[in-house]
Amino acid sequence: MCGIIGIISQNDVSERLLDGLKRLEYRGYDSAGIATLAADGEIDRRRAEGKLEKLADVLATRPLAGVIGIGHTRWATHGGITKNNAHPMANDTVAVVHNGIIENFASLKEMLQQRGAVFTSDTDTEVVMHLVSMHMQEGLTPLEAVQKTLSQVRGAFALAFLFKAQPHMLIAARRGSPLVLGITESELFIGSDAIALAPWVRTLCYLEEGDVATLTLHGDNAEVSILNEDGIAVERPLRQTNITADAISKGAFTHYMLKEIFEQPLTVSDTLQSLISVEDESFHAPLLALNKPFSKIRIIACGTSYYAGLVAKYWFEKLARVHVDVEIASEFRYRSPVFDGDTLNFFITQSGETIDTLAALTLVKQQGETCVAIVNVAESSIARASDHVIQTMAGPEIGVASTKAFTAQLVVLAALCLKFAKERNAISPHEWTNFFQSIAQIPGHISELLRNDGVYHQLAAHLCQVHHTLYLGRGANFPIALEGALKLKEISYIHAEGYPAGELKHGPIALIDSKMPVIVIAPHDEWFEKTLSNVQEVLARCAQVIVFTDAKGAAAIEAQTKTMPCYRIVILPESNMLTAPLLYTISIQLLAYYTAHMKGTDVDQPRNLAKSVTVE
Ligand code: M6R
Numbered sequence: 001m002c003g004i005i006g007i008i009s010q011n012d013v014s015e016r017l018l019d020g021l022k023r024l025e026y027r028g029y030d031s032a033g034i035a036t037l038a039a040d041g042e043i044d045r046r047r048a049e050g051k052l053e054k055l056a057d058v059l060a061t062r063p064l065a066g067v068i069g070i071g072h073t074r075w076a077t078h079g080g081i082t083k084n085n086a087h088p089m090a091n092d093t094v095a096v097v098h099n100g101i102i103e104n105f106a107s108l109k110e111m112l113q114q115r116g117a118v119f120t121s122d123t124d125t126e127v128v129m130h131l132v133s134m135h136m137q138e139g140l141t142p143l144e145a146v147q148k149t150l151s152q153v154r155g156a157f158a159l160a161f162l163f164k165a166q167p168h169m170l171i172a173a174r175r176g177s178p179l180v181l182g183i184t185e186s187e188l189f190i191g192s193d194a195i196a197l198a199p200w201v202r203t204l205c206y207l208e209e210g211d212v213a214t215l216t217l218h219g220d221n222a223e224v225s226i227l228n229e230d231g232i233a234v235e236r237p238l239r240q241t242n243i244t245a246d247a248i249s250k251g252a253f254t255h256y257m258l259k260e261i262f263e264q265p266l267t268v269s270d271t272l273q274s275l276i277s278v279e280d281e282s283f284h285a286p287l288l289a290l291n292k293p294f295s296k297i298r299i300i301a302c303g304t305s306y307y308a309g310l311v312a313k314y315w316f317e318k319l320a321r322v323h324v325d326v327e328i329a330s331e332f333r334y335r336s337p338v339f340d341g342d343t344l345n346f347f348i349t350q351s352g353e354t355i356d357t358l359a360a361l362t363l364v365k366q367q368g369e370t371c372v373a374i375v376n377v378a379e380s381s382i383a384r385a386s387d388h389v390i391q392t393m394a395g396p397e398i399g400v401a402s403t404k405a406f407t408a409q410l411v412v413l414a415a416l417c418l419k420f421a422k423e424r425n426a427i428s429p430h431e432w433t434n435f436f437q438s439i440a441q442i443p444g445h446i447s448e449l450l451r452n453d454g455v456y457h458q459l460a461a462h463l464c465q466v467h468h469t470l471y472l473g474r475g476a477n478f479p480i481a482l483e484g485a486l487k488l489k490e491i492s493y494i495h496a497e498g499y500p501a502g503e504l505k506h507g508p509i510a511l512i513d514s515k516m517p518v519i520v521i522a523p524h525d526e527w528f529e530k531t532l533s534n535v536q537e538v539l540a541r542c543a544q545v546i547v548f549t550d551a552k553g554a555a556a557i558e559a560q561t562k563t564m565p566c567y568r569i570v571i572l573p574e575s576n577m578l579t580a581p582l583l584y585t586i587s588i589q590l591l592a593y594y595t596a597h598m599k600g601t602d603v604d605q606p607r608n609l610a611k612s613v614t615v616e
Contacts, residue, residue, distance in 0.1 A: 352380020
């Protein structure tokens with residue numbers, strides 16, 4: 001949540017600060033601001049409530065000069081969505097931008113007010129600004145003042161500072177929230193992620209927990225020095241990035257989400273190829289490295305990534321005969337889970353920065369159990385803290401609603417399932433080969449489905465008029481019903497619930513009337529007959545039933561529902577237990593996307609949300 005950027009250059013930086021913030025806007029879009037050191041040596045800033053375009057308008061009428069500056073895009077935690085609460089917080093000594101939460105801000109604010117500090121915002125960030133300037137007035141250097149301030153604040157955060165008295169220096173500090181430095185021969189950058197800096201730098205340096213970095217540029221002499229949490233000078237590895245600005249452009253698509261949906265034949269195929277070799281039915285290094293024996297599996301994640309974990313539970317238990325627990329990270333970390341030291345733990349996350357998943361990882365690591373990250377952002381905090389990393393090859397996902405990262409996670413889990421099934425001799429060689437070969441065909445089936453997306457336009461025209469929907473599924477497709485409901489509600493604001501079809505009679509069926517669309521995920525699998533009975537039950541109560549199924553399923557449904565037909569049956573390619581969740585997911589994504597688009601919501605930046613949830 002919240003995006004941070006900083007630049008020291010020999011040219012004006014405000015345009016690039018704004019450009020970098022555009023690529024960080026997925027982290028929050030309640031307000032935005034930038035601050036620079038103007039030619040007269042004063043800290044000058046522009047801020048605006050609302051999306052970045054508002055800040056761009058302000059800058060168009062009141063440009064900001066200066067070759068050093070910081071910027072911020074906000075996801076509000078403490079203090080409402082107002083210009084006054086927009087970052088940077090600044091006085092005549094220091095400007096600061098902040099991602100995260102200062103947990104003890106209330107007591108610090110009281111102490112500062114007693115000493116005469118006047119607060120102009122309701123943010124927790126402002127205490128940092130006052131503390132740093134107070135310590136500088138006491139005679140500390142900017143670096144010492146930042147260090148002393150960091151010793152007084154609690155919480156998880158990333159900070160970037162600009163000082164009036166230091167026209168060539170920025171300071172960046174990381175505790176719990178990510179920060180990366182970008183280094184060229186003549187310019188220095190700070191960003192919340194590599195994407196922000198993509199057009200300008202190839203050399204990156206990721207700060208570690210507790211690091212404080214000083215960036216200075218004198219003429220052409222760019223220098224970075226880093227102190228660790230004990231104040232000791234350290235070197236952090238330099239990494240080369242190949243993220244380009246192209247990889248994060250919308251291209252000809254109306255939204256990132258649509259582009260990302262249509263990228264899935266490629267991202268699924270890339271992820272598959274990184275893990276398995278179809279020709280000789282073997283596994284590649286990221287899976288082979290996982291060779292420690294274990295008695296059971298625990299999967300921990302949030303949101304859509306959690307639903308990927310739920311799908312895996314069905315797969316692993318059925319095909320590999322291994323016990324699996326799937327945990328919501330924010331619950332797990334505050335329960336008193338029992339550890340046996342013999343559990344293999346998977347942490348599934350697109351961003352690799354989700355604070356609850358990271359905290360759960362820390363907890364499990366403390367217990368000495370093996371931790372494996374299934375992560376899309378290779379340099380993320382969760383990737384770096386895990387014992388093993390399996391990267392999903394989805395590429396940068398910008399749309400707030402996760403799509404291609406989810407299917408890439410499913411591919412990793414399907415490949416793991418086959419590996420475990422083989423190692424445990426849990427299924428016959430014939431069955432194993434069938435499953436192995438079938439997942440290799442998935443990219444082609446996804447392309448086929450995407451070629452026929454007209455049907456989703458028609459369904460969306462209907463759905464965009466309703467207020468509630470139910471999604472039903474069974475087995476490994478029950479989590480896809482949950483995911484369908486989440487996708488629809490987060491981008492279209494239509495209330496949606498996902499249920500296991502068999503659970504309908506235990507309450508939710510009371511919601512059914514002629515105005516309630518019921519979306520059923522029903523491939524012709526071993527649960528199909530049971531799901532069909534549930535379809536009959538809702539049809540009998542006049543619901544508008546939309547069924548996603550395959551040709552066999554469609555024939556059976558049509559034969560049995562002649563007198564009370566479904567509102568629509570959508571036919572998908574044939575699938576099996578491993579491939580169905582991957583295919584049916586594409587349908588629920590398209591349905592959510594076109595519905596939201598027709599409603600005219602802000603699909604890529606839905607209200608109240610942010611892409612990476614880095615606060616509790
Ligand atoms: O980056 P992560 O995968 O850890 O994020 C987890 C959730 O915040 C994320 O999946 C969220 O639910 C998305 N908005 C779903 O579209």
